[in-house]
Amino acid sequence: MSEVNNPKNRTLTLERTFDAPIALVWEAWTQSEHIAQWWGPKGMETKVLEHDFKVGGNWKYSMRMPDGNEFISEGRYIEIVEHEKIISTADFKPMTEGVEIQAIFKADGEKTHFTFNCVHETEEYCKQQEQMGFYNGWGSVFERLNEFLS
Template sequence: MSKLDNPANRTLTLERTFDAPLALVWEAWTNPKHIANWWGPKGMQTKVLEHDFKEGGSWKYAMTMPDGNEFIAEGTYKEIVAQERIISSADFKPMTEGVEIQAIFKADGDKTLFTFHCVHETEEYCKQQEQMGFYNGWGSVFDRLGEFVQSA
C-alpha cells in the first residue's frame, strides 16, 4: 500500500471517555428519540427524518443552525456490531460529502471509551475538512453526547 492509499493519512480521529456505562451510551447513539437531543454542535436543533438502524439501512437528520439555515446529514449503515462499533457512509450537505464515519465503543467499568474516525476520500480533502473545523464541530457534538448521557 502506498503512502497515498493509506487510510491513516485520510482519517481524522476524536476520542472521549464518557462517564456513563456502555449500554447507556449505545442507547443514546442508536435510539432516534435520544439522537435529536445531542446530535449536532452546540446551538443546533436536530430532527430525525429517517433512522433504519440495520446494516444497509439509512439515516437522515435535518440540522437547523442558530441563524435558521438548515442542512442535511445522511448516510447508510455499513456495519453494526452491537455495543462495539457502527460504520456508516455520511454526507453533511453542503459542507462534507463522501466520508465514512466509524464510532467505536468499549466498556471501561462504568465508563465508556469512545473513538470516532472520519475517513475521507483523499488526503487533501481530509486536510481541508480539518481546517474547516472538524475538531471543534465534532468535539462539540461529543460534548453534548457526554452531557446527555450524564443527565440520563
C-alpha cells in the same frame, strides 16, 4: 499499500471517555429520540427524518442552525456490532460529502471509551476538512453527548 492511499493519512480521529456504561452510550447512538437530543454542534436543533438502524439501513437528520439555515446529514449503515462499533457512509451537505464515519465503543467498567474516526476519500480532502473545523465541530457534538449522558 502506498502511503498516498493509506487510510490513516485520510482519517481524522477524536477520542473521549464518557462517564456512562456502554449500554447507555450505545442507546444514545442508536435510538432516534436520543439522537435528536445531542446530534449536531451546540446551538443546533436536530430532527431525525429517517433512522433505519440496520446494516444497509439509511439515516437522515435535519439540523437547524441558530440563524434559521438548515442542512441535512445522511448516510447508510455499513457495519453494526452491538456495543462495539457503528460504521456508516455520511454526507453533511453542503460542507462534507463522501466520508465514512466510524463510532467505536469499548467498555471500561462503568465508563465507555469512545473513538470516532472520519475517513475521507483523499488526504487533501481530509486536510481541508480539518482546516474547516472538524475538531471543534465534532468536539462540540461529543460535549453535547456527554451532557446528555449525565
